[in-house]
Amino acid sequence: MASANTTERPLSPAKERGKFARLLRKYALQIAIVFVALLLWAFFFWRSPLTWGSYAIYNSLMSTTPYFALMAIPLTLVVVAKEIDLSFGSIMAWGMAAFSVVFMALRDTNPQLGVYLGFLACLLAGLFAGWLNGFIVVKLGIPSLVTTIGTQFFWRGVVLVVTDGQGLGMTVVKETILYNLFVGRFLGVIPAQFLWTIAFGIIVWFFLNHHKFGAHVYLVGDNVDSARLMGVDVERTKIATFAVVGVAAAFAGFVVSEQVLFLWPTLGDGYLLNTLASVFLGGTSVFGGTGTVFGTFVAAFIIAIINPGIVAAGWTAYWTQLIYGFIIVVSVALQSILRKRLT
Amino acid sequence: MEYVLQMKNISKTFGEVAALHHVNFEVGTNEIVGLLGDNGAGKSTLVKIITGYHCPDPGGEIFWKQEKVSHLTVSKARDLGIEVVYQERALADLQSLWRNIFMGRELSNRLGVLDQRGMVRETRKLMSTAMGFTSSAVTPESTVGTFSGGERQGVAITRALYFEAELIILDEPTMGLSISETRKCLDFVDGIKQAGKSAIFIDHNIVHVYPVADRIVVLDRGTIAGQFQKGELKFDELIDRLTHLAQTGHLETNHPKAR
Ligand SMILES: Nc1ncnc2c1ncn2[C@@H]1O[C@H](COP(=O)(O)OP(=O)(O)OP(=O)(O)O)[C@@H](O)[C@H]1O
Ligand SMILES: [Mg+2]
Numbered sequence: 001m002a003s004a005n006t007t008e009r010p011l012s013p014a015k016e017r018g019k020f021a022r023l024l025r026k027y028a029l030q031i032a033i034v035f036v037a038l039l040l041w042a043f044f045f046w047r048s049p050l051t052w053g054s055y056a057i058y059n060s061l062m063s064t065t066p067y068f069a070l071m072a073i074p075l076t077l078v079v080v081a082k083e084i085d086l087s088f089g090s091i092m093a094w095g096m097a098a099f100s101v102v103f104m105a106l107r108d109t110n111p112q113l114g115v116y117l118g119f120l121a122c123l124l125a126g127l128f129a130g131w132l133n134g135f136i137v138v139k140l141g142i143p144s145l146v147t148t149i150g151t152q153f154f155w156r157g158v159v160l161v162v163t164d165g166q167g168l169g170m171t172v173v174k175e176t177i178l179y180n181l182f183v184g185r186f187l188g189v190i191p192a193q194f195l196w197t198i199a200f201g202i203i204v205w206f207f208l209n210h211h212k213f214g215a216h217v218y219l220v221g222d223n224v225d226s227a228r229l230m231g232v233d234v235e236r237t238k239i240a241t242f243a244v245v246g247v248a249a250a251f252a253g254f255v256v257s258e259q260v261l262f263l264w265p266t267l268g269d270g271y272l273l274n275t276l277a278s279v280f281l282g283g284t285s286v287f288g289g290t291g292t293v294f295g296t297f298v299a300a301f302i303i304a305i306i307n308p309g310i311v312a313a314g315w316t317a318y319w320t321q322l323i324y325g326f327i328i329v330v331s332v333a334l335q336s337i338l339r340k341r342l343t
Numbered sequence: 344m345e346y347v348l349q350m351k352n353i354s355k356t357f358g359e360v361a362a363l364h365h366v367n368f369e370v371g372t373n374e375i376v377g378l379l380g381d382n383g384a385g386k387s388t389l390v391k392i393i394t395g396y397h398c399p400d401p402g403g404e405i406f407w408k409q410e411k412v413s414h415l416t417v418s419k420a421r422d423l424g425i426e427v428v429y430q431e432r433a434l435a436d437l438q439s440l441w442r443n444i445f446m447g448r449e450l451s452n453r454l455g456v457l458d459q460r461g462m463v464r465e466t467r468k469l470m471s472t473a474m475g476f477t478s479s480a481v482t483p484e485s486t487v488g489t490f491s492g493g494e495r496q497g498v499a500i501t502r503a504l505y506f507e508a509e510l511i512i513l514d515e516p517t518m519g520l521s522i523s524e525t526r527k528c529l530d531f532v533d534g535i536k537q538a539g540k541s542a543i544f545i546d547h548n549i550v551h552v553y554p555v556a557d558r559i560v561v562l563d564r565g566t567i568a569g570q571f572q573k574g575e576l577k578f579d580e581l582i583d584r585l586t587h588l589a590q591t592g593h594l595e596t597n598h599p600k601a602r
Contacts, residue, residue, distance in 0.1 A: 022484070210456055212455040213455065215442060219435050222436060227435065229427075231417035232446070233418075
C-alpha cells in the first residue's frame with residue numbers, strides 16, 4: 001500500500017503548487033465564465049448605475065431568466081452527449097396544450113383539481129415529446145438537428161390545432177398552491193422560480209458529475225464507439241437526455257404561463273436563441289464529451305443581462321439579437337480552437 | 344478438453360462484405376489461443392461477436408461453459424467474465440484516466456451514485472502496479488487524450504486485467520509498443536495461463552504468438568484455414584506454411600480442418 005501512504009503524507013510546496021495549478025486548469029472555464037459575468041455586469045453598472053443599483057432589475061432577472069435557464073440546464077446534457085435539441089420551445093407550448101385539455105374538462109366541476117391534473121398532464125406530455133425526440137434519433141438514426149427541427153414544427157402544429165389558435169386565461173391557478181410554489185416570492189422578495197432553477201441545476205449537476213447516468217453521458221458524447229464497446233447503453237443514455245429536456249421545457253412553459261396567468265399558443269417562441277447561447281457560452285462543447293451545468297447556469301444570467309443592460313445604457317435593443325448570435329459563433333469557435341490545442 | 348467458449352457455424356455479413364463464413368471456433372479452459380490472419384481476415388469481427396458487440400448472422404450458436412447463450416450483449420459478456428483489449432483501444436480521450444478504467448461499469452452504490460474516491464484510489468494503485476506509469480505528470484485525473492500510444496495501450500490492458508476475467512481477449516495488444524513494453528504484455532499473457540484463465544491472443548507478429556499460445560488458429564478471408572497444437576510444429580515450419588498460405592490461399596495442416 002505504498003501508493004496510499006504517499007498521498008497521505010503532507011505535500012511539499014512544489015507539489016501543492018502543482019495541485020493548485022491542476023485545479024485551476026480543471027476549473028479554468030468555470031472561473032473564466034464567472035469573470036465574464038462580473039465584467040459585463042460592472043460595465044453595465046458603469047453605463048447605468050441607476051438601473052443596476054436598484055433591486056427591481058435583479059427581481060426581474062430572477063423572474064425571467066429561469067424561463068430559459070430551466071431548459072438550458074438539461075440541454076447541457078444533450079449537447080455533452082453530442083446531440084442537439086431545437087424543439088424545446090414548441091414543447092413548452094405542447095405541455096401547456098395538454099394542460100389546457102385536462103383543465104377544460106374539469107373547469108366547470110372542479111377547476112382546482114383541473115389545475116393539478118393539468119400540471120401533471122403537462123409534465124407527462126413534455127416527457128413524451130422529449131422521449132420521442134430521443135427515440136427518433138436513436139432508433140431511426142436520424143440526426144438530432146433534423147429530428148428536432150421536425151418535431152419543433154410538429155408540436156407547434158399540434159398546439160395550434162388543440163387550442164384552435166386561441167389563448168386561455170389561467171387566473172384559477174392563483175387559487176392553487178402551485179402559484180406560490182413556482183412563481184410566488186420567497187420571503188416576499190426572491191422569485192420562487194429562481195430557487196427552483198438553482199435546485200434543478202444542483203440536481204442535474206449531481207446526476208451529470210456524480211451518477212452513472214452522467215458518466216455515461218460524457219462517454220457517449222466523447223467517443224460513442226468506445227462507450228458501446230465497453231457496454232454503455234448508448235441508446236438509453238441518449239433518450240434519457242432528450243426526455244429530461246422535454247420535461248424541463250414543459251415545466252418552464254407552465255411557469256411562464258403561471259407568471260402571466262395566460263396561455264398563449266405562441267408560448268416558447270423566442271427562447272431558442274438565448275437557451276442555446278447559454279449552453280455554448282457556458283463552455284459546453286458542440287463536439288460533445290465536455291461541459292458543465294455550472295457554466296450553463298452562469299451563462300444564462302450573462303445572456304439575461306445583455307438585453308436590459310443594452311437598453312439601460314441607452315442603446316437600441318436591436319443589438320440584442322446580434323450579440324446573441326455573435327456569442328454563439330464566438331463560443332463555438334473558441335471550443336474548436338481549444339479542442340485543437342488540447343488534442 | 345473442457346471448453347469455456349464454443350462458437351458454432353458463425354457467419355457475419357456487413358452489407359455486401361462477408362467478414363466470416365461458417366466459422367467453428369472454441370477456447371478451452373486454461374487455454375491460450377493464438378489467432379493469426381491477414382488484414383481483413385475477420386479476427387476483430389470474431390472478437391466483437393464474442394463480446395456481444397456484433398450479433399452473428401442467424402444460424403450461429405455461442406456456448407459459454409457448454410451453455411447456450413442467446414442474445415449476447417456487451418454487458419452480458421462482461422458479466423460472464425469476458426474482457427477485451429480492443430484493437431482500437433476503446434478509450435474516451437476527453438475523460439479522465441479513472442473514468443476510462445471504469446468505463447461502462449463505474450463503481451457505484453445501488454442508486455447509481457458514483458464512488459469517485461474508490462475509483463480514483465483503485466486507479467492510483469493500478470498506475471503504480473499494473474500500468475507501471477512513471478511520469479509524475481500523469482494522475483488519475485489526467486485526460487487520456489494526452490497520453491502516449493504506449494500509455495494508452497497500458498490503460499486498455501490494465502482495464503481488462505482489473506475486472507478478473509475468465510477469458511481475456513487481446514486484439515493486437517503489442518501494436519506500437521516498445522520492446523520492453525511488448526515483453527511486459529507477453530508476460531501478462533503468460534500470467535493469464537498461470538492463473539488458470541483462458542485467453543485469445545491476436546498479433547501479426549508470429550514471434551510473439553508462437554511462444555505463448557497453446558494452440559494457433561489461422562483465419563483466412565473469413566474462414567478457419569487451419570490450426571496447430573503447440574509442439575506439433577516447429578516455428579520455422581509454421582512460418583513456411585503461413586507463407587505458403589499467403590501465396591496460394593491454401594494451408595497445409597496435419598489434421599482435418601474441423602476438429
Ligand atoms: N462494421 C463494419 N462494417 C462493414 N464492414 C466491416 C465492419 N467491420 C469489419 N468489416 C469488414 O470485415 C472484414 C474483416 O474485418 P476485421 O476487422 O475483422 O479484420 P481483422 O482480421 O481484424 O484485420 P486487421 O488485422 O487489419 O485488424 C474487413 O473486410 C472489414 O472491412
Ligand atoms: Mg483487427
